[in-house]
Amino acid sequence: MTTAAPPPSFEALLAEGESVDVSGWDFSWFTGRATEERPPWAYARLLSERMARAHAALDLQTGGGEVLATIASPPPVLRATESWAPNLPIARRVLAPLGADVLEAPDGGPLPFADASFDLVTARLPVVTPWPEIGRVLAPGGTFLAQEVGPGSNIEMSRAMLGEHLQPNGRFPADAVAAAEAAGLVVVDLREASLTMEFFDVAAVVVFLRKVIWTVPDFSVGRFRPQLRAVHDRIRATGSFVCHPTRFLIEARKPERTD
Template structure:
């Protein structure tokens, strides 16, 4: 079996459930945003009475942040600020991830609802102090605003415009960069839903793929980069990319991320 065939087989068979990216260690790298989203989320969990994470994946980020929040609380504070929010809920659209997230959040008393990304949230009005999301496929702003309590916070890290576009073009050829994920659009939609935008930051980050198997697993896992991607359907494009990596070294791409934090105002707030 050639090296390319072996890498292709590995890329087609690696598991892609959840948002655990440890498989990529030694095979791909990506810079991390400077604001440290998981740490910010842990800080919010220390004071939130109730919390919802939308499109949670396998629940890994939420579980890490909850564990971190409890670690950072003193024994005295752990009885109050260090406890997990209650209720603690999450939504997820992909059924294999629902099972992963349920196991991840059960130790914290969390529940996971199987909900399509664009569907209404199955919770009552003003149910949560905190709504969070890491890399949601879509932000349904009216629903986020509806389930937030007055004074509540939406904290999220979204994928920005043209993220990993170099990978898209390696598979599809020259492709226009859509503007649907622009942070200014998100901020405008949040305001239209009645939320105040408190923080909005964007960053461009370097990615490196050291072999073609890493590219294949990335595209199987992050399905919006090349919709409908399969290793078999893109075999020749993957071969060309393999030869490029062999000749030139790691394949370089760039991801974009933005942090957005919003607050639902009290009715008595002016403006």
């Protein structure tokens, strides 16, 4: 009769979490170690539908290109931008079958494109949304579609690391609407969702915080070891650490010329 192996130690899990490559935007490593509920609007499906109807499209802050790569029919002209240098070769390789050009550009702009270059601009979980630049590069009648991180996203995780005093912040949908309108766009769709995420070991927490860097700014295992220990003990006691991502979908259009 064999006995089950003991669970990995806290130190072993920390070491594993630190060793994982966090470049790109592929979350397949988390399979079996964390779960995340998806928004009901199915962004990847909406992205694929919009791309199939576009002539010239731009995907902002594409990461490693993993989401854009799922579209069924690329438009004749497809561009993507990314600011983090390690992601650029990944995105170029992943998106090459779609004929996409991937350019390095800062998240907040400027974008290296002429005015009115695209009839579709998209972004999934952008670090910042450069509304003036989006308004500039969209052609009249063009559309911007984005899935954004909402206010107080995963605040339970942030509080576990930074303290219970932390108040919800982030991007509020009403502010996004105001920014879109200031950029000359008309918002035609706005949806919000509060979701559930569970972590089943502290290695998954470490990888998540290293990858999704805005959750806990300046995160490192050494700096947050006591807090990680508390999260580890909580997972061992209850089976998981639960937090709640918030998301919103915004779609805006640039009016047709009237002159």
